[in-house]
Amino acid sequence: MSPPSGVNAQLRHLVHYHLDNGFLENALFFAGRLHALDPRNGDTAHLLALxxxxxxxxxxxxxxAKPKNHSPHLGCAYVYAQACLALERFELGAQALEKARGLWAGRNHWNKHSDTSKRxxxxxxxxxxxxxxxxxAYGETKKAIDYYVDSLKLNPFMWxxxxGLCDIGAVVRPQNIFKITPEMLASISYIASNGHAINSFTSQDSFDSKNPFISTPEVDPFNPTARPGADVGLNLGGSNLLSRLNGSAPVMYGNGLYHDAETPTSNGLYRTGEDVMMGETGGPVMNDHPPEITHAPVRKTRMQNLNAAAAAAEEPPKMRQITTRTRFKTASEMNERTEIPQPVGQNGHKRTVSGHSTREQTHQVSAPPAADPTAAPPRRSVRLLNTLSSQIRPSSSRLAAATGRDAESKERRELRKAKATGAKGKAGSVSTVGRVVSGNRKPPVDTSDSMKPDSRPPSVASTLAPPPKMMVPPDTTKEQEALNWLLDLLLKIGSGYKSLSRFECDKALDAFQSIPSQQRETxxxxxxxxxxxxxxxxxxxxxxxxxxxxxxxxSHLEDMEVFSNTLWQLKKETDLAYLAHTLVDQDRLSPQAWCALGNAQSLQREHDQAIKCFSRATQLDxxxxxxxTLQGHEHIANEEYxxxxxxxxxxxxxxxxxxNGWYGLGHVYEKMAKYDVAEKHYRAAFAINPTNPLLAVRIGFVLDRMKKTEAALQQYEAAIHLDPRSTLARFRKAQILLKINCPDEALAELLYLKDAAPEDVNVHFALARTYKRLRDRTSAVRHFTIALNLDPKAQSLIKEAMDSWEDDGVEGFSSEDER
Incomplete structure (x- = not known):
């Protein structure tokens, strides 16, 4: 047995409902039911893949989501590309998106997303x-840069x-990226200039459908067309299954017509089909026989046709379930009119005090819709209102004057009938003059009363010119201020990130310090x-x-491996151990936690245990x-090259x-005495991070081992220029100066090091040898003695240097603590 026609739409609603509420397993289950009903439809395949x-x-x-032989589907192509990115099938994903270019090229959804509008x-x-x-990820750096640039041109908020550009190493200028584009100005200007159409009695739906920059939440699968007062949710007012079981009311749209059918599907080839799914434009299929009774914006609605309206004009309305009790207009209400100018609708017809377009008639009367629940409470009596109106304005015709009293007596009879049946008549005829302009009621929608015969001559009020529409001049100042503030914030953060990606740490710190404190402390x-x-x-x-x-x-785990490395450098075993165990307790499946645990083991000289921890981190990610890299450092400590x-x-x-990986490879080759290969890897690392003084020092060291003394001295000087606080660079420079017989210059560097690192045994040992070269025996003996006291294990080496005054060599100063 084939399923009813509305099953597909209801299943699609359920899939989106569960996706939006985070019940992914439920969404997958219903997506499977939907796909089974129509396996060849691209929309159903897209939802299942999503x-x-x-x-x-x-x-x-x-x-x-794999592309089929037929025409491509944009949703399937996009999900397929995302899956390819996760599965490392980069070329297939790029090809799928390129084939579907005609479906997404030229689309711009900026400023179209909200809590009620989704894409x-x-x-x-x-x-x-x-x-x-x-x-x-595929290695096509040039193409990647081009696509990133195109993305930022369309939307500067694509962080x-x-x-991605910064990580690739492209030269970017944040000041040219994070700025308001002409398209953004056009968007906010359009919204500001048309956003007051509601106050001028135009339809919100028609306004949204004409605005290319915003979307209509009314056609979102999860949002009913109107939910005034009490929220009816999925029970009434739609084409879903619950609506049909409970007696659905027709769905109302901005063109004044009524629709009641399920949302059509599409294959993704045409914009209209996709827009239905995205909630952009379009709507349900039109009914062949639209009712002529408006949809009252209350919890309980009522459907009436012309025959029911004519029959109800002769007798009070009967009570029935899920309806709104109303009364009909009396003769006095039909005849007497005020001279207060009444607004004119889109079709040029006059509007009643309830805001609906009508043409007066004598033989056929329709029940007015219930009053807006957001409006002020009704007056005590319709009769008082009519009496006051007749006092304000002279009657428009002799006929109205002659029938005034009869109308009042008839009104009393109608009121007594309404009270006898319990009808709430005030809600249907209360005046709303004075509230329409203030915007505290919903915009009226034109009805189909223009199809009725017009047998009554127009009154004086109908011949008056319509009042000017309440249009407020467009003001985009606030929107521009908000965009400027946000883009300025992104400019500061982006400038810092760009500088950090290029290892320009001083510039990065300056940029981050310029961020407002509220944002900086995140x-x-x-x-x-x-x-x-x-x-x-x-x-x-x-x-x-x-x-x-x-x-x-x-609970923040990102970049905690850098924190653990920091504690490793500071040799804080207790703090590092506490951090490691805390991170593991928080999330045992995070690689940052296992890196911290491995650093804690490394600081305790448990290199094998540290290797296991780092291996676990690489398995997780x-x-x-x-x-x-940290795993490689531990292998070097175990001499497992x-x-x-x-x-x-x-x-x-x-x-x-x-x-760090290039530096590690160079360090391995240096340990293996392959200095030329080590120099290549060190230079590769230095090309990535040209501000790191340690890399320049390493390059100088291997050049020195290859007997390239002058080149090595230039590298040490470059390292000092990068970081004047670099003790390693100054010590290596002092060594080179002693080798080329420049003890005075070497002494200046060593004296600086003595003040910077007074507890370093290698500095005092080098100072003693420098004083030996300068024939200052007293100072040399003093620094030899200090070195001996700092490291008693080096007693044999120090005594040998003291006895041999002709030895000009300097023992190497190594710093293997850099990770």
């Missing part, structure tokens, strides 16, 4: 950004595109500041920043390059811009 993607089931999403299809900016990610910004301090080897300051993150957001080399190569494979 549910699997949200659940992290990338292979299933890949299979369901289930991507726009051009999103597709460009996803293509940039795919090509960046992923900006960070975990993400604080983490960037902490990483900038860490790259500058300012470990004490970095520790303070990361500690603030732990205090403000204890194969793209976590830093875990591979082959395993260390493999770990560093895995780090480079995970992130080609991870300079």
């Amino acid at each position: 549910c699997n993607l949200r659940l992290g089931r990338y292979k299933a999403a890949f299979d369901y 289930h299809m991507p726009d051009a900016a999103a597709c460009h950004c996803l293509l940039g990610k795919l090509y960046a 992923d595109a900006f960070t 975990p993400w910004v604080l983490a960037q500041i902490g990483k900038a301090y860490y790259e500058r080897s300012m470990y004490v300051e970095a520790e303070k920043v990361f500690q603030r993150i732990r205090e403000k957001a204890p 194969p793209k976590f390059a830093y875990a591979f 082959d395993k260390a080399m493999y770990a560093y190569r895995c780090a480079i494979s995970a992130d080609n811009k991870h300079y």
